[in-house]
Amino acid sequence: MAEPDDTAGFAPHPLRRALLGELHARPFLPVETPRTFLHYGFTTDEEAAAADRAWFAEFCRAHGSAGPNAETRHHVLAFGGGALRWESHAEFTTYTWDGRAPSPVGAPFAHRREGSPFGRDFRAPGPLIVATRLDLVDADGGCSFDELFDAASLVASEIIGGGLIAATDFRSDGDGLTRILVVNRGETPQNAGAACQRLLEVETYRMLALLGLPEAQCQAPLIRRIETGLSEITAEMRTSAGLDANEALLQRLTQLAAELEAGAAASAYRFGASRAYDEIVSQRLAALGERALAGRSTWANFLARRLRPAMRTCETTVERQGNLSRKLARAATLLRTRVDVELESQNRNLLEAMNRRARLQLRLQQTVEGLSVAAISYYVVGLVGHLFEGAEKAGVPLSPGLAKAVSVPVVVLVIWYLVRRIRAHHSDTE
Incomplete structure (x- = not known):
């Protein structure tokens, strides 16, 4: 009887499956000794990565296998008696193929790898940044590091508790490949595969870091x-x-x-x-x-x-x-x-200058207002005088001169009051 699904009825997060699979996305594959790895890395932008994914999916189908889907960033295809590993990263894509070394084995790097996928039909997704060949050989091969690598930059050390020896000089050979030699002293296929993958990653990320x-x-x-x-x-x-x-x-x-x-x-x-x-x-x-x-x-x-x-x-x-x-x-x-x-x-x-101008304008305005009151009063008194002269000729017993003299203060006060009212009205509307 099947166990009940404790997550049934729960809406999964859209990224849950991808997150669960991330820890298992790039597993270490066990490899038998002797083995040869060809590893290539290409810089790719988003458009180039999408085009490469589509090409590789078609490549897989042409070889009778399902290719990567839109969410997959890692895929392994059985090819040429070995495995072709495809990995898509943020700004680069890698292809790694491993196959059994030719028989007889002979010296490391002595044979070109036939049957690899990197022939005329291979489509490079972008500019090449990493090109590496790694040969995994038995310890009884009797190879000399000094004969295989440049002594000036040769590095060699025991790894994985001494079960393997890894050597390289970080230089390109005649084929443009950086060569890495791994000598197996009896390590298990699982550990040997993990070590080879890590060494290839060291070379890949070393080159990318130097960008x-x-x-x-x-x-x-x-x-x-x-x-x-x-x-x-x-x-x-x-x-x-x-x-x-x-x-x-x-x-x-x-x-x-x-x-x-x-x-x-x-x-x-x-x-x-x-x-x-x-x-x-x-x-x-x-x-x-x-x-x-x-x-x-x-x-x-x-x-x-x-x-x-x-x-x-x-x-x-x-x-x-x-x-x-x-x-x-x-x-x-x-x-x-x-x-x-x-x-x-x-x-x-500027404000001080504006204040000075405003005070001058106020004084000028007050002067003009005084002159305006005098001028208007003069004309109004003149009109009043003409009125009284006409009344005298009509028989009204009134002296025009006296009447004009009496009207002067009244007219001036009235005109002054009207000017003040007009100015106050304009100030309120502003």
Whole structure:
């Protein structure tokens, strides 16, 4: 009787299946000794990765197997007496094929691998970044590391508790492949497969981590130019005076800040990815559990001498970008403060000048109002005089001169009152 499903009736999270499968996405496959691995890595963007997924799915169907679906990022296909492993990552795609070494075995790397999928029909998904051949051989083969590798950069060490020896010189051979030799001293197929996969990952992530170095070298001249420009501006700030001079310095400083932020934004992903890849290399080497061979450098020591300086260059570039950005921000804040002070001083002077003009206008207005009252009163008194002259001629016993004299204060008061009312009305409407 089947056990009841305790999750029945629960709506699963859309990412639950992918998260459950992530821990098992790239399992270590057991391999028998002797074995040859061909490993290729290609940089791919989103469009190229989608096209490669479609091609590989069709490739799998052509060889009688189901291909990866839209969510799968790892797939293994039986091919040519071995296994073809396809892996899709954020910015690169890898193909790894392993097959039995030709018989008789002979010296490592002596035979070209026939029957691999990397022939004319293979479609490269993007620019090649990693190309590696790994030969897994028995310990009784009698091979000499000095005959197979460049002694100047040869590294060799015991791994997996001494059950395997891994050697390489990190150089490309005549076929453009970096060669890795793994000598099996009797290790199990499971451990041998896991070690070979980790060694291939070390080579892959080593190359990807180094992609940050050219970006750091490209950013270095820009950072130096901005640092020089900032030094010149801060020196000029000590003697600059006036709004125009400070605004010109602020404009130059803003331009430098914009250039720095554009460069930092363009390189942020590359430096972050290089840092992550470098950490993966360290983790893979730690998992191998290296032990030094007499007179040989270990993988970790060699990469510490060669890879670590490159990573430190990237880290230093990021630190310089951050420090320079903060210095630019402080200098810009100082300049903006000086510009604001200059603007406030100019505004204060402008307001004082406006107040002086307003007082002058008020005095002029009051003078004009007084003159207006006198002029209007003069004309009104004249009209009143004409009225009284006409009344005298009509027989009214009234002296026109006396009547005009008496009307003067009355007319002036009335005109003054009316002018005040009009001015008060205009003030209320404003």
